[in-house]
Amino acid sequence: MVDVSRRSAGVLCQSRDLLDGGKGIRFTVRHQGKALPAFLIRYRGRPHAYLNQCAHQSVELDWNEGDFFDREGELLICATHGARYCPETGACAGGRCNGRGLVRLEVVETGSQVCLAERDGVHLLDVETQGQPSR
Numbered sequence: 001m002v003d004v005s006r007r008s009a010g011v012l013c014q015s016r017d018l019l020d021g022g023k024g025i026r027f028t029v030r031h032q033g034k035a036l037p038a039f040l041i042r043y044r045g046r047p048h049a050y051l052n053q054c055a056h057q058s059v060e061l062d063w064n065e066g067d068f069f070d071r072e073g074e075l076l077i078c079a080t081h082g083a084r085y086c087p088e089t090g091a092c093a094g095g096r097c098n099g100r101g102l103v104r105l106e107v108v109e110t111g112s113q114v115c116l117a118e119r120d121g122v123h124l125l126d127v128e129t130q131g132q133p134s135r
């Protein structure tokens, strides 16, 4: 069961809870007037966030909640048909995304927290507490 809690000021997680190449944090944003699923991962030391929508079909990418990386921990992978995306940019890295990338969300890491940059019609609605990093 997913425990969903509302956070304030765009805070997605504590920095220590977002491990490099590990599980992602799932959250919901209001984006262009719609409530949409999104996720946050850390790759090579930096946090990155995207809408959780594959460019092939509009489905969530993770194969288990919060699992976005491939086995090697180098690319994001869609569980449905295996499209791969660059963790640093969201660009298509092969498969059925056919050159289309993920929709990137701006995040900032300040002090001990990772926060969504809430502007340009993007606002944080909820953060799931399940799917915390485990590796």
Ligand code: FES
Pocket (backbone or CB within 6 Å): 054, 055, 056, 057, 058, 059, 078, 079, 080, 081, 082, 083, 095, 096, 097
């Ligand atoms: S839905 Fe993601 S690769 Fe087809």
